[in-house]
Amino acid sequence: MKLFTPSVKSHHKGQANALDRLHGFSITGNSAAMRQQMLDDVFILRDIALLGQWTTLYASPNTGKTLITLWLIAEALKGLKVDGHYVFYVNADDSFKGTVEKTELAEIWGFHMVTPNLNGFSSSEVPQMMLELAETGDAMGVVIILDTLKKFTDLMHKRESSEFGRISREFISAGGTLICLAHTNKHRASDGKPVYSGTSDISDDCDCVYILDKLDGRMFEDEVAVEFVNAKARGDVAERVSFSYAKKHGQSYAELIDSVKRIDDGKMEELRLSAEVNRQLEEDEDVIVYVRKAINQAVTSKTDIVKLVADETGHSHAKVRKILAERTGAMYSLGHRWSVEIGAHNKSTYSILAATEPAL
Amino acid sequence: MSDNWPLEPNLSIKGLTYRQRYVDYDPLSDECIARGRTHDCLLSISNLIEETRIPSKQHRAILKKLGIANNHASFYWYGKIPVVIVEPYGRQDYEFDGIEFFRLPEALSSYGTCNGHETQSLLCVHAVNKSVLTQIMEKIRMAESNLPDRYFVSKEERNLVEQRYHSAKGGK
Numbered sequence: 001m002k003l004f005t006p007s008v009k010s011h012h013k014g015q016a017n018a019l020d021r022l023h024g025f026s027i028t029g030n031s032a033a034m035r036q037q038m039l040d041d042v043f044i045l046r047d048i049a050l051l052g053q054w055t056t057l058y059a060s061p062n063t064g065k066t067l068i069t070l071w072l073i074a075e076a077l078k079g080l081k082v083d084g085h086y087v088f089y090v091n092a093d094d095s096f097k098g099t100v101e102k103t104e105l106a107e108i109w110g111f112h113m114v115t116p117n118l119n120g121f122s123s124s125e126v127p128q129m130m131l132e133l134a135e136t137g138d139a140m141g142v143v144i145i146l147d148t149l150k151k152f153t154d155l156m157h158k159r160e161s162s163e164f165g166r167i168s169r170e171f172i173s174a175g176g177t178l179i180c181l182a183h184t185n186k187h188r189a190s191d192g193k194p195v196y197s198g199t200s201d202i203s204d205d206c207d208c209v210y211i212l213d214k215l216d217g218r219m220f221e222d223e224v225a226v227e228f229v230n231a232k233a234r235g236d237v238a239e240r241v242s243f244s245y246a247k248k249h250g251q252s253y254a255e256l257i258d259s260v261k262r263i264d265d266g267k268m269e270e271l272r273l274s275a276e277v278n279r280q281l282e283e284d285e286d287v288i289v290y291v292r293k294a295i296n297q298a299v300t301s302k303t304d305i306v307k308l309v310a311d312e313t314g315h316s317h318a319k320v321r322k323i324l325a326e327r328t329g330a331m332y333s334l335g336h337r338w339s340v341e342i343g344a345h346n347k348s349t350y351s352i353l354a355a356t357e358p359a360l
Numbered sequence: 361m362s363d364n365w366p367l368e369p370n371l372s373i374k375g376l377t378y379r380q381r382y383v384d385y386d387p388l389s390d391e392c393i394a395r396g397r398t399h400d401c402l403l404s405i406s407n408l409i410e411e412t413r414i415p416s417k418q419h420r421a422i423l424k425k426l427g428i429a430n431n432h433a434s435f436y437w438y439g440k441i442p443v444v445i446v447e448p449y450g451r452q453d454y455e456f457d458g459i460e461f462f463r464l465p466e467a468l469s470s471y472g473t474c475n476g477h478e479t480q481s482l483l484c485v486h487a488v489n490k491s492v493l494t495q496i497m498e499k500i501r502m503a504e505s506n507l508p509d510r511y512f513v514s515k516e517e518r519n520l521v522e523q524r525y526h527s528a529k530g531g532k
Contacts, residue, residue: 042440079439080438080439080440080441080492081439081440082440083418083440083441083442083486083489084441084486084488084489085418085421085442085486085488085489086418108491109491110488110489110490110491110492111488112488140417141417141418
């Protein structure tokens with residue numbers, strides 16, 4: 001397909017005044033030609049990344065972003081949704097063994113693996129190549145996946161990130177698709193959610209952003225659940241998508257990738273809830289320890305427990321009372337850690353709840 | 361047989377179909393009847409969709425690697441994967457850089473022998489998409505035993521083509 005070329009005459013500086021030049025740049029009247037070139041809403045990563053967009057996936061190391069991205073690419077290729085001849089996975093964050101394993105998968109599924117220092121490739125060439133693809137009209141239909149983004153631009157450097165954003169936008173405007181994998185900060189936000197690393201330029205400039213996070217929930221021992229949460233969208237992408245994979249000692253990369261599965265919404269809701277409960281249990285840990293200690297020492301009335309625990313932990317009475325109430329109930333899996341009986345004169349008597357269900 | 365045969369103007373908006381190029385010039389001849397039937401069989405067995413833009417960017421990328429084998433080229437999609445079929449004269453072996461191909465069996469070689477000149481039909485994809493060839497080959501293998509004789513045209517078939525031809529021309 002030929003790159004769209006405006007049918008109006010080009011107006012160059014010095015040949016016309018500013019108003020004429022603005023008229024010359026107008027694309028009004030070219031929509032029919034542009035629509036012909038427009039890419040259908042096709043997912044390269046199902047529910048997550050659309051063809052013709054720039055999508056960035058942020059996650060902390062060892063979350064499984066490369067694994068799940070490759071699995072999603074394979075899904076698109078096996079479904080014949082994308083021509084692998086135009087898909088380039090730039091693997092700049094791997095060992096030689098990892099590169100070999102992933103290249104073997106690329107050969108089976110049918111896409112191109114590109115790695116620095118092999119076949120004369122260098123990561124620094126990528127922005128220039130994207131620019132050339134845009135300028136020559138060859139960007140249309142090309143999918144580039146950069147793993148990881150920090151190998152291609154300095155994410156901490158505003159000017160560099162901004163320049164990378166400009167080049168990427170030219171590539172996208174010419175019909176290319178860009179998927180970047182990037183890291184989140186070591187430290188999370190106050191609400192416990194991961195925060196992307198670097199300046200805001202990349203997330204400001206790209207079309208779609210997902211933040212990936214591992215969910216500690218009710219999975220099998222060797223299973224890991226990862227949730228993709230959308231932070232920015234330009235198109236009909238999913239708000240949340242979740243996957244699981246099984247990590248076993250001694251397994252090959254092909255076996256690991258074979259274990260990737262989508263998690264349905266019901267299961268995900270359960271996992272999300274249990275992850276939240278786990279997070280709160282962790283936050284309340286010292287109070288929980290001292291309340292259990294108090295109950296074990298036969299201090300079972302509400303007033304006595306609150307007083308004792310507040311003295312031991314240094315927390316306010318109000319905070320201890322709140323945690324005492326939140327952890328009261330009969331459902332261990334929902335974070336309840338003790339139960340209460342109301343006796344004569346409205347007297348509360350607490351007793352420790354046995355862990356009858358698997359701990360969250 | 362395609363329901364669009366012999367003349368469906370909508371199919372030639374961007375270019376000519378295989379039928380329009382290689383069958384409709386002499387639609388009542390045995391050679392062209394057999395060719396049209398073979399091409400229809402190939403499409404229905406392989407699930408290839410014909411591309412009539414001549415050629416699209418993706419197909420052009422394959423075609424330019426086929427060198428001297430580029431003869432009677434036709435263009436298809438298998439899902440989103442571009443597929444090119446070339447049908448050069450002769451039975452020589454080819455090798456193309458960055459391209460994987462397989463030679464279609466005689467029963468599905470659309471162009472076939474023309475005025476005594478033998479051709480071969482090569483189904484080509486980018487090397488990275490070679491798994492597609494395996495899928496198509498498997499479909500052909502499953503159907504091969506039920507295919508009609510490539511060069512046999514029955515009287516009934518001739519009559520049917522004749523009727524369709526005259527009704528398309530507006531006759532009885």
